[in-house]
Amino acid sequence: MSVATQRSGGGGGGYVERAPGGGSSSLADVVELILDKGLVIDVFVRVSLVGIEILTIDARVVVASVDTYLRFAEATNRLDLYEKGGKDLPGLVQGITEGGAKGKTSGVLEAAAEKVNDMLASNREQQEVRRRPARQRARENEE
């Protein structure tokens, strides 16, 4: 059986999700693609001469933190390890996938993407954005 690869539009049939470039990409894709990449020529360093203010974009999101650890601990705790009377590993793996179970920690990345969104939407609030994880942690500790 051959599976047709999606040439455009993404989603649909194949095993691999497809995303064409050229204006239909998500902001997260765009940031990852273009930031800090491409040709740099001396002449562009003198941008200030032109009198254009450039926002600095720092979208590197560091997710290795206590927050990340707690999310993965929670996802691990949630797992029902010996469900359905002890299948072997491949069987278990398959079963879980077919069930379409979606992990809790996908929230980490969504949160990160949101953070990037925030940063790009209002760059001047970068400091505010950077402070947020600390506040999230604090909230979690209170709970």
Next chain:
Amino acid sequence: MSTVEAEKPTYVYGLVKADAVIPDGLTGLGPSGRVSTISHGRVAAIVSDVPVDRPLGVRGDLVAHEAVLDTVAARGAVVPMRFPAVVEEHAVVDELLAPNEDHFATLLDSLDGRAQFTLTGRYEQDAVLREVLLGDDEIRALREKVRELPEDASYYDRTRLGELVVRALEQRREVDGAGIIDRLEPFAVATVANQLAAPDDVVNAAFLVERGRQEEFENAVEGVGEELAGRVRLRLLGPVAPYDFIPEE
């Protein structure tokens, strides 16, 4: 000297060969929305006007930069500029194209007939956590301990459990990620492995692919995706401009 007129700032998206046909319907990030080219000799710059009433770098600017470049890249060779690239209008020829014509022409030749694809992969979370648990006694024991403790008494152990799981994922993905890249490298002219962000990211790699082998490459990716189904979810972005294959100056 004091009478020099204010120059028109110009945004430069990237470079193409002078004879390249730029597709219609591109939308620039400037107030006019128009995108055009300025050519010199064998090379040309894809340019537009620039917003002057606000700082450059908001979401729409990034998206426009990418959309222009990737739409052009879908048809032919393009050298993307690093965002954001602004010069005075006269400098596009005087300082960008003229002094670098040979260099740019060579670079464009080397990218001719090639496009970038970016492959990302993420573990199917429950499947891989199950593997981690079944494969590590310490993690399994710690999980049992955490499950028996009330939440407020288990903060330290939960953090430790999460840390061990994250480390285990990072070890696993090193092998899995390299395996994926090894399988696809033969179909590409060049490959770049990018840094991974989240612990359950398995792969993030850019492949420079000959257009003539695009289908072969896509089928190979699909084959890897089929093999990994249920364990790793792959996502293929492209064809896009060769962002990861521009040599550092």
